[in-house]
Structure formats: structure tokens, C-alpha cells
Amino acid sequence: MTPQKLICFDLEGPLSPQDNAYEVVALIPGGREIFEMISRYDDILALEGREGYEPGDTLALIVPFLIYHGITKEDIRRVSSRAEIVKGAGELVMHLKEDGWDVKIISTSYREHAYSIGSRIGISGEDIACTELNLEDIAAGMREETLSLIGDAVSELLGHRGDEDDMVKFLDRFFFKLLPDTGYGNPLERVRVIGGKRKVDAARMFAEGKGLKLGDIMVVGDSITDCRMLDCVKREGGIAVAFNANRYALPHANFALATLDMRFLDLLCEHFPDKEHMIETVQKWQQTRGIFEHDPGKIPTDLRTRLIDDLIDDLTDAGGFIAPYFHYLEEADKGLMEKVESVHARFREKVRGIASILG
Known part of the structure; x- marks a missing residue:
């Protein structure tokens, strides 16, 4: 019996280079600066293991600022419509489906962006787990004192x-003392973001829907929001791939791929679920x-797939070829991990551009 094959992709990084929320916040004055501070705050809380975070x-934390400046779902869709697709991602998804894979997306992204990118690469909404944001409902209940408090916070952050x-x-004081005192409530309870443990829950839900366990699937991620998903799948015997990843994600994966073209992932997918063959x-x-x-042209046949053959022909005809880096990480020492981090940082910057600075 042919084994069932399930792969779950993070969206921002592996499938699209844009950080949609970062670009949406950029619509407001000083938005990038505010987002970068809150993103760093997110890293700090996540790394210290803050309860409930x-x-x-x-x-979830940027939502009050979006409402204060009148950002709408249509703005999110408009920003998403300008997002690029990672080179080769659409071709890879199509190829995997033809080869019997079930392809899912698990993303922190707001639904408007996740569904937009999914539709462009052939992944329907029922195969996407993402963050639901009811901006209009939250804005409708916003009181004047809350808006005034948010305005003061904007001034404080920009200064x-x-x-x-x-x-x-x-x-800490603004989000978890002042804002709740206005009646807005805990911002983390207002919007349930699909990140961290919730990505694990989504991966398990998709796996169980096919009668599988986490140890039977492959997941692909690149950042701090993917750490738990990568780690849980790896520890349960599955395949966790860090793609153009940052220093937070890499230690939690068992394989790493740094490349400008997503089609090279097919070299791992081709041998799934034979982990020993993948390592070799x-x-x-x-x-x-x-x-x-x-x-x-010297890439041997055992390091090619049909998809990679087409990719190499395309790149050679275009006059340029940058070979990807594959690494097996489970036995990596400190020296190798430092080299891998350096390689991934270079590719991450090339593929993701300005979004590469975010955790």
C-alpha cells in the first residue's frame, strides 16, 4: 500500500517572501518602526516563555494600532495582492499534488493574505489554517478613551x-494593564493567532484528518513561529525542514534547505518517508x-528529480545557477550550526528582502 504523504508549509518565507502584517502596518505613519519594536517584543516574550504568549x-498586538488608523480588511487584501510568490513554490505544490501529496498551509497570517496566496498556488481555504481577524467587529466596540490611549501609545513608541x-x-503596561482597563480586554484573547503551539495543533489536526500522526508527516518553516511545530514533528519521528531559516528555527529542524528556488525541496520529498535515504x-x-x-550538468541522476531536471534546464538557459545548500542537522555541532546560520541568513535576505530582519 502506498504511504499517505502530507506536507504542511508555513506561508511567509517558504511560499511568499512578504510579511503581510509588516506591509499592512507600513500603511500608517511610523508603522514599520512600531511593527519592528512589537516584533522584537514578541521575540522576547516567546523566548522567555511568558505564560499565555x-x-x-x-x-494580535498590532490590531489596536490598525483600528486607530482605520485599516480595513480591504487594505489587507490590497497589500496581499502585491505579494510575490517564492520562486518555484507554485510549480512545487502542483508537482507534489500530482505525486500524491496532500498539501496544507499553516500560517500566522491573517486569513485575507493566507487565502490570497493559497489560491494563487492551488491550495484551497479548507487546506489552510491561519489567523481570523474581525477588524470591523473589534472597531465597532472601540470607545473614545481607548482610541485616545492608543494614540498616546503611538506617540510614545515613535518617540x-x-x-x-x-x-x-x-x-507590558500598555497591552496588559492600560488597554484591558479600557474594556478592550486582553489583546491576546481578542485575536487568536496561529503561531507556536497552535501551529502544532493545526499540524496534528491535518495529520489526524488523514489517519496520521505528527511523526508521519513533513513540515516546512523558517522562523520563531515555527519552532514548536518543527520540533514536535522532529521529536515524533517526522521530517522538519528549515527553509531559508533564522537562528530561532534552525535548531528545531532535522533538515535545512537554503535556496532561491523552492523546487529544490523536491529532492527531499522524492525520498519521503525514507529518512535514512534522505540523510544520505x-x-x-x-x-x-x-x-x-x-x-x-554534473549533478548525478540520484541527486535529481523530474522537477529538478526542469529547474536546472531553466536556470542554465537563463545563464545563471546558484546551487542550494542542504544540511542534515540532528548531529550538527556548534561549528556547523554557525555555518548553516550564516548561509541561511544570506539566502533569507535575498529571498525575503526587508522582511528578513523580523524574527
Whole structure:
């Protein structure tokens, strides 16, 4: 009997380079600066293990500022419509489906963005777990005193010249003391962001829907919001791939891929679920990668797939080829991990651009 094959992709990074929330907040004065501070605050709370906080809850914390400036769902859709697709992602998804894979998306992104990108690469809404945001409903119940408080917070953040500890103290007080006192409530309860543990829950839900366990599936992620999902799948015997990942995600994966074209992931998918074969393939690739960089025609048949054959032909015809980096991480020492982080940082910046600075 042919084994069932399920793969769950994070969206922002592996499928689309845009950080949609970052671009939406950029519509408001000083928005990027505010988002970067709250994103750093998100990293701090996630890393310290703050009770009730999940990585990616930034998307709940920015909602008061979106409402204060009159941002709507249509604005989110409009920003999303300008988002690019990671090179090769659409072709990979189509190929995987033809090869019998069930393809899902698990994303912190607001629904408007997740569904937009999903529709463009052939993944329907029923196969997407993402963040539901009812902006209009929340805005309708906003009182004048709440809006005034948010306005004061905007001024404070844009004028912030203190150290990181001061920023954390201010945001703690604003989000979890002052804002709830206005009747807005706990911002984390207003919007349930699909990040951290909730990504694990979504992956398990998708797996169980096919009669599988986490150890039977493959997941792909790149940032702090994916750490738990990557780690849980890896620990249960599944395949967790860090794609152009940051320093938070890499230690939680068992495989890593740094590339400009998503189609190279097919080299791992081709051998799933044979983990030992995948390890041998990755190690062989990395030992001879330098040769491929200068002459992709020397890539042997056992390191190719039909999709990768087409990809190499396309890149060669275009006059350029940047060989990807594959790594097996479960036995990686500190030195190798530092090298992998450096490689992924370079590819992450090339693919994600300005969004690469976010955790």
C-alpha cells in the first residue's frame, strides 16, 4: 500500500517572501518602526516563555494600532495582492499534488493574505489554517478613551529613545494593564493567532484528518513561529525542514534547505518517508555542491528529480545557477550550526528582502 504523504508549509518565507502584517502596518505613519519594536517584543516574550504568549502574537498586538488608523480588511487584501510568490513554490505544490501529496498551509497570517496566496498556488481555504481577524467587529466596540490611549501609545513608541528593558516595561503596561482597563480586554484573547503551539495543533489536526500522526508527516518553516511545530514533528519521528531559516528555527529542524528556488525541496520529498535515504542524499549533495555550482550538468541522476531536471534546464538557459545548500542537522555541532546560520541568513535576505530582519 502506498504511504499517505502530507506536507504542511508555513506561508511567509517558504511560499511568499512578504510579511503581510509588516506591509499592512507600513500603511500608517511610523508603522514599520512600531511593527519592528512589537516584533522584537514578541521575540522576547516567546523566548522567555511568558505564560499565555505564543510566538507570532505580534499579529494580535498590532490590531489596536490598525483600528486607530482605520485599516480595513480591504487594505489587507490590497497589500496581499502585491505579494510575490517564492520562486518555484507554485510549480512545487502542483508537482507534489500530482505525486500524491496532500498539501496544507499553516500560517500566522491573517486569513485575507493566507487565502490570497493559497489560491494563487492551488491550495484551497479548507487546506489552510491561519489567523481570523474581525477588524470591523473589534472597531465597532472601540470607545473614545481607548482610541485616545492608543494614540498616546503611538506617540510614545515613535518617540522611544530608551533601552530595550524600558520598551518591554512600557509595552507590558500598555497591552496588559492600560488597554484591558479600557474594556478592550486582553489583546491576546481578542485575536487568536496561529503561531507556536497552535501551529502544532493545526499540524496534528491535518495529520489526524488523514489517519496520521505528527511523526508521519513533513513540515516546512523558517522562523520563531515555527519552532514548536518543527520540533514536535522532529521529536515524533517526522521530517522538519528549515527553509531559508533564522537562528530561532534552525535548531528545531532535522533538515535545512537554503535556496532561491523552492523546487529544490523536491529532492527531499522524492525520498519521503525514507529518512535514512534522505540523510544520505543530503550528505552526498553537500559534499559535492561546489562542483554543481560551476557545472550543474554534473549533478548525478540520484541527486535529481523530474522537477529538478526542469529547474536546472531553466536556470542554465537563463545563464545563471546558484546551487542550494542542504544540511542534515540532528548531529550538527556548534561549528556547523554557525555555518548553516550564516548561509541561511544570506539566502533569507535575498529571498525575503526587508522582511528578513523580523524574527
